[in-house]
Amino acid sequence: AQTVTQSQPEMSVQEAETVTLSCTYDTSESDYYLFWYKQPPSRQMILVIRQEAYKQQNATENRFSVNFQKAAKSFSLKISDSQLGDAAMYFCAYKGYGNKLVFGAGTILRVKS
Amino acid sequence: DAGVTQSPTHLIKTRGQHVTLRCSPISGHKSVSWYQQVLGQGPQFIFQYYEKEERGRGNFPDRFSARQFPNYSSELNVNALLLGDSALYLCASSLDGSLSGNTIYFGEGSWLTVV
Numbered sequence: 493a494q495t496v497t498q499s500q501p502e503m504s505v506q507e508a509e510t511v512t513l514s515c516t517y518d519t520s521e522s523d524y525y526l527f528w529y530k531q532p533p534s535r536q537m538i539l540v541i542r543q544e545a546y547k548q549q550n551a552t553e554n555r556f557s558v559n560f561q562k563a564a565k566s567f568s569l570k571i572s573d574s575q576l577g578d579a580a581m582y583f584c585a586y587k588g589y590g591n592k593l594v595f596g597a598g599t600i601l602r603v604k605s
Numbered sequence: 606d607a608g609v610t611q612s613p614t615h616l617i618k619t620r621g622q623h624v625t626l627r628c629s630p631i632s633g634h635k636s637v638s639w640y641q642q643v644l645g646q647g648p649q650f651i652f653q654y655y656e657k658e659e660r661g662r663g664n665f666p667d668r669f670s671a672r673q674f675p676n677y678s679s680e681l682n683v684n685a686l687l688l689g690d691s692a693l694y695l696c697a698s699s700l701d702g703s704l705s706g707n708t709i710y711f712g713e714g715s716w717l718t719v720v
Contacts, residue, residue: 496647529711535693537648537711583647592638592661593697593709595647 494519496586498596505574506604512559513569513599515584524588526560528569531598532580540582543567571601579603607632609698609712617718618686626681626715630698636660637679638709639671640695648695654679655701683717691719 495518505511517526528540543551543560551558555575559568571578584596610629618624630637636655640648653661654673668684677698683690693714700707 527709534713536713537695537697539708539710542708585647587709591636592650592653592663593640593648594650597647 494521494524494586494588494594496584496594496596498584498599500599501597502600502602504602504604505571507576508573510570510572511574511601513571513582513584513601515567515569515596517565517567517584517586517594519565519586519588521588524586526558526567527585527587527593528556528558528567529583529585529595530578530580531583537583541569574603576603576605609696609710611694611696611712611715613715614713615716615718617720620686620688620719622686623682623684624686624717626683626694626696626717627678628681628696628698628712629678630696631710634698634700634710635677636699636701637673637677638697638699639679639681640697641665642693642695642714644692651681651694686719688719691717693717 497516524545526543530538530540541551541553541556555572557570581598583598585593612627638653639651642648650663652671657673671681673679695714696712697709699709
């Protein structure tokens, strides 16, 4: 079975600075997708960024980028120029052949002004 | 276009009762999945339906069941409610049920409290 581990229960960052959230996963599948979702207090899960395992190039979406290390099974999220609106719970998720999302336990991100 | 809509948004039930949660996917999406999110944890997969057929089931007891209708909307049913069933139930929709990078969109969830 696939597992996703987020080892940082909580992180803090100063507004306008950069923060990196860690995620590792375990799988024996060769084809899969990885995602970072943001869940604000409203509880709606919002897709932040997606990475296809077959692509070596790291995905980037504006201030959000990932560092995908396939051999190490690592998938970290970097948030640049952090904003107050970035404060939320962030979940790393895996999708493989089962076509279900397997989520990590989440990291609470606090942004200080 | 409307996003994934779920109802009810909040409900309180008593132990032993039954509950039905409803979900309408994004227009054109044929796959609906259900997730349970207990406070402080990540969502756990319950079911996936595609074209009205069950495509996947998570590690949940038989008290949990679901179905998908011809219009692709879905219901999640939970019988004989336990206190531990208290959680946020998330519905997610996507275009298809295959392994793809198609984005999975979530609704705002149904908060279930069992007392």
